[in-house]
Amino acid sequence: MSRQVDGAASNAELLQGTLDMLILKVAALRPIHGYAIVQRIQQISKDALQIRQGSLYPALYRLENRGWLKSEWKTSEEGRRAKYYSLTKTGRQQLGAETAGWKRLCDAIALVLETGD
Numbered sequence: 001m002s003r004q005v006d007g008a009a010s011n012a013e014l015l016q017g018t019l020d021m022l023i024l025k026v027a028a029l030r031p032i033h034g035y036a037i038v039q040r041i042q043q044i045s046k047d048a049l050q051i052r053q054g055s056l057y058p059a060l061y062r063l064e065n066r067g068w069l070k071s072e073w074k075t076s077e078e079g080r081r082a083k084y085y086s087l088t089k090t091g092r093q094q095l096g097a098e099t100a101g102w103k104r105l106c107d108a109i110a111l112v113l114e115t116g117d
């Protein structure tokens with residue numbers, strides 16, 4: 001089953017802020033350019049999550065404006081100029097808060113789902 005993260009219909013499948021949290025997590029591992037973020041999320045999720053550029057780049061812009069990501073132009077492995085993103089100190093704190101909130105939500109949902117009829 002594959003989920004594409006794009007547009008209003010697909011965004012309804014993911015909770016608000018989930019894409020931001022996934023981007024922050026991937027950028028926390030090492031500086032990374034936009035297309036590699038998409039590839040890494042897809043790879044880690046075993047192809048369950050496929051993020052379109054139309055969703056990714058507005059999210060990167062938003063995260064950078066909030067001060068959670070910083071960017072720098074570098075040459076990619078393929079020899080092209082690319083904008084590489086990495087977490088700021090504030091971004092690392094935000095990732096921790098979002099991850100903790102996500103885990104609490106998953107635990108609460110699991111409690112509801114485990115309840116007998």
